[in-house]
Amino acid sequence: EAEVAQSPRYKITEKSQAVAFWCDPISGHATLYWYRQILGQGPELLVQFQDESVVDDSQLPKDRFSAERLKGVDSTLKIQPAELGDSAMYLCASSNPGTSGYNEQFFGPGTRLTVL
Template identity: 95%
Template sequence: EAEVAQSPRYKITEKSQAVAFWCDPISGHATLYWYRQILGQGPELLVQFQDESVVDDSQLPKDRFSAERLKGVDSTLKIQPAELGDSAMYLCASSRYASGGADEQFFGPGTRLTVL
């Protein structure tokens, strides 16, 4: 069964350092999502891609966060510099169809970030 892959699974960093997370969606899925999940809360969307284009980054703190999906396949989310409040689980999800309609999202296992 195809799965969304994410790495690393765990990351510990000191504040002001740069961190990067990688996601490989299910093959053929057009839409890719990055979510942040704070402990005890539901996931919140950071950025949504359709193929290589950003369709929604309204909740992405652009002063420190960046995301790219250069070839419309895998994606990287970067934080520079990391702050204590960035400690959370970062989830990647993908869905088969182009955005604009409700479609099942498949989630990866997440990257748990701890900022010291």
């Protein structure tokens, strides 16, 4: 069964360092999402892609975060420089609402980031 892949699963870094997370969505899914989940809270959308285009990045802290999906397939989320408050789980999800008619999002296992 096809799944969303993410790497790395865990990342420990020092503040002011750069970090990058990778996501490979389910094949054929045009829509890709990056979420941040702080402990004790629900996932919060950071950025949404439709193919290679950004649909919504209104909650992405653009002074330090960037996201790209150059070929409309896999995606990278980068933080530079990392801050202590960035410690969280970063989730990637994909969906194909145009085919299914509704928005069932399929989630990856997440990357747990710890900033020291």
